[in-house]
Amino acid sequence: MKTSGVEKKHFIFYFYPVRKIYTIKEKLSDxxxxxxxxxxxxxxxxxxxxxxxxxxxxxxxxxxxxxxxxxxxxxxxxxxxxxxxxxxxxxxxxxxxxxxxxxxxxxxxxxxxxxxxxxxxxxxxxxxxxxxxxxxxxxxxxxxxxxxxxxxxxxxxxxxxxxxxxxxxxxxxxxxxxxxxxxxEKLRSARLQKENFQAQLESLKQQVNPHFLFNSLNVLGSLVYSDQDKAVDFIRKLSDLYRSYLDHGAEMLISLKKELEVCQAYTYLLETRFGDAVQFEFKIPDDKLSLLLPPGSLQMLIENAVKHNGSTTSRPLKVEILTENDSLVVRNGLNPRKEKIISTKTGLENIKNRYRYLTDEQVKIEKSENEFMVKLPLLKVEDYENSDY
Structure with missing residues (x-):
């Protein structure tokens, strides 16, 4: 049965407002x-x-x-x-x-x-x-x-x-x-500055962590004798990592592109140290690279994954970094270490607090028997500038 142009217009005038009302109702219920x-x-x-x-x-x-x-x-x-x-x-x-x-x-x-x-x-x-x-x-x-x-x-x-x-x-x-x-807004700004300062202190503690630096120098020492070219690359990546800490440590937000550059240098050091026992996979489309997130948040999630999970070449730790809509997803398998881990347990809480003062969107954490996943909201420049924060 054919539908006339007038009937089509009537359908449009009826279904469009009904659809809009249904959409508003869905948003209100969420x-x-x-x-x-x-x-x-x-x-x-x-x-x-x-x-x-x-x-x-x-x-x-x-x-x-x-x-x-x-x-x-x-x-x-x-x-x-x-x-x-x-x-x-x-x-x-x-x-x-x-x-x-x-x-x-x-x-x-x-x-x-x-x-x-x-x-x-x-x-x-x-x-x-x-x-x-x-x-x-x-x-x-x-x-x-x-x-x-x-x-x-x-x-x-x-x-x-x-x-x-x-x-x-x-x-x-x-x-x-x-x-x-x-x-x-002034109160929120003061709280954000305080939280950002605390994040910088926490990040600084991790960045100059003597264990990380000691392990990196040990790896470098063995590479100098076995593979000089790789030792040069290792020094360059280590230098890039610490330079990025100085360049972006005080910023409220950083582009995903810059954060990935830091994390790729960091994961290179981890892969050099652990070999095939750790595997990192980045699946980030180009159109998401300009979105923003708090600096150091992705690196902190990668560090937590390696710190709290055991790994071997036969059973490697796999960490996936990808995007879903406007969220950055960090997903890794669960294989808790048997030895006791010394941890302040402030990493995830710190990230959540920083997001709380920047946006209404929340950091989501999902844990199952075999997998741990964190979703970080990726912010747009105009959203941040027009927000109440």
Whole structure:
């Protein structure tokens, strides 16, 4: 059976909104996803604005009515219409306030003189309130009633009341909220700096770990006599590794490409030391190399895999480094060492804490009988710059 063009359009108009609603419902039900959290947060903000707008509508309407007429009437059809328009005005006003606050908080306006910035902000709030009052509160009523029912003094009072309400809620609600958000961001920034400093200290301890350096020098000593060319390569990789520590140790984020360069130098040293007892496989597509992660996090996961698992040439330790969507996956087989391992057990916790201050996305750890896997979120530059962190 053929479907006409009109019927196809009807199908599109029906299924598109249904699909969108279903997608939103899925995101809302997913408690762990960043999109779900953002949608729930926005939904809570809308509900809060609706409640405030409804309560304020009743307060303004009956206060003004009492001031003009000296008494209160129960709800009439005209009153319901006027209150509905006032409710729509207030709700839209609160939504625009949020956008105005975002615009004047942008770093682009930081160079503008504070007095000029505040004046522009004040004018924007007043003009927005007047335009919305005319379009939502006043103009629809002029289409339904005669102009004689709108004395000039009442019209002016309507503008004045709504402008005062707009200024009050913008400067005593939205601005205070923005100040609290700035304080929260400063606190998060301080925590992130502290966490990053702790990470640098932990990384420094591992980098100058005497055991690692001692083992590397022992390997180098044996290579000097058995394979001089390989000894030169080993020295070069060891030099690259320590140079990268100096270059990137203080950075908050590093590109996956740079982190892989460090880790490939590190895995070369491990392969030289352990031979065929350890095997590393990198499966990273080129389009993921520009994504970001905390420096040293991948190397720390590789080090943990080698540190906590035994390996032999007959039963080698296999470590896979790959990507799934926008996550870096480090997967290795489980073969716990029989001897007791001295460990501070802060490596994974340190990585999780650093991510916690950078993004809402979480580090995922999965462990089965035969396999251990860690997923690190890979961040985009624009996501990090536009985040609340």
């Amino acid at each position: 408690k762990d996803s960043p999109e779900g959290k953002k949608l729930r947060s926005n939904f809570q903000v809308i509900l809060e604005k609706v409640g405030i707008a409804a309560g304020l509508t009743l307060l303004i309407y009956y206060t003004v009515f009492y001031v003009y007429f000296g008494k209160l009437y129960w709800v009439t059809k005209e009153a319901m219409l006027e209150m509905s328009l006032e409710f729509a005005f207030l709700l839209l006003l609160f939504m625009t306030h949020r956008q105005i606050a975002k615009i004047f908080s942008k770093s682009v306006l930081e160079k503008v003189h504070p007095a000029i910035k505040r004046t522009l902000e004040l004018i924007t709030v007043i003009l927005t309130a007047m335009i919305l009052h005319y379009l939502i509160d006043y103009y629809p009523l002029t289409l339904l009633y005669d102009e004689q029912e709108f004395p000039p003094v009442n019209v002016r009072n309507g503008y004045v009341i709504n402008v005062i309400v707009a200024l009050f809620f913008y400067y005593f609600v939205e601005t205070r909220k923005r100040e609290r958000q700035l304080q929260k």
